[in-house]
Every structure is written in structure tokens, then in C-alpha cells.
Amino acid sequence: MTSGLRSINLTEVEKVNLRRYCWYPVKGDESNIQYSWPYFAKYGDFEYKINNLSNAEIEVARSMLNILSCLELGPSQAAQNIDTDKASVWTHNKTEVSERISLFYQQRLELVHFLGVKAGPEWNSGAIRFIV
Numbered sequence: 682m683t684s685g686l687r688s689i690n691l692t693e694v695e696k697v698n699l700r701r702y703c704w705y706p707v708k709g710d711e712s713n714i715q716y717s718w719p720y721f722a723k724y725g726d727f728e729y730k731i732n733n734l735s736n737a738e739i740e741v742a743r744s745m746l747n748i749l750s751c752l753e754l755g756p757s758q759a760a761q762n763i764d765t766d767k768a769s770v771w772t773h774n775k776t777e778v779s780e781r782i783s784l785f786y787q788q789r790l791e792l793v794h795f796l797g798v799k800a801g802p803e804w805n806s807g808a809i810r811f812i813v
Contacts, residue, residue, distance in 0.1 A: 689736050695746060699731050702749050702789045704801030727798045745792050752788055755781035 691699070700708065705727055734742060756778050793800045 689739060691731065691734070691739055691742070695743065696731055698746050698750070699742065699792070699796075700727075700801070702746070703727065703793050703796065703798065704789070704804035706801070706803065724801075727796075727801070730796050730798055741795065742792070745788070745795065749785070749788055749792065752781070752785040755785060 697707075700706070705724065708728075731742075790800070
């Protein structure tokens, strides 16, 4: 579908970023789908959601992706000041990187909630996980 000259459907790059930001692994080549993670029902729900969003939902998802792409750069941008503790009256915020990461993760969870899916398997809720 198109609205004027602008494509309404999500691009493949946007879908990749939705997976990434929602803690889902890469999907891989669709020609080999039976060996790929979407073959399993718990991941299929996520794929179904991102492939069946309404036009309005796509616009909101795009807006959220834009915010997340900016926030993702935050920790690396903060690294430019990591070597300075004090400079004249300016004092470095020692928790800046962790605060930026927390904000980024919080916005990722907002995206997960907006999509109405569970966070992917790469999400660590802080709970203890046992590997057997």
C-alpha cells in the first residue's frame, strides 16, 4: 500500500529493528523457514503482529523506532565525556551512561507493550535464570 509517495508497509530494515529492539533474534533466510526461529509458535506471534499492523499502528511504530535509534546512540555519545570528572564549573554525571541505557531499555519495553507481545528471549528481566 502507498499513501501518496510514501510506503505504508514496514520495510525489511524496520522489521529487523523491531525484532532487535524487542529482544528477538535474527530471522534468517525465509527460504529455510522450517529451521528458523519463526517456525516456533512463540515467535510466530511476534511476526504475525509486525506483519499485520494497521496503517496508524505502523506510523506509531515508526515514531517509536526513530526515538529508539536516537536513544541507542546515547551511551556511545556519552563516552566522549567519560574521561572528565570535573572541568571548571561543569561536573560529569557519573551515572550518565547507565541512565541512558535505562532510558533506552524502558523505551524498548514501551515498544513491546505497544505491540502487545512478550519481550523476546534475549530480554533479561533481572530474574535469575538457570541453564540446564
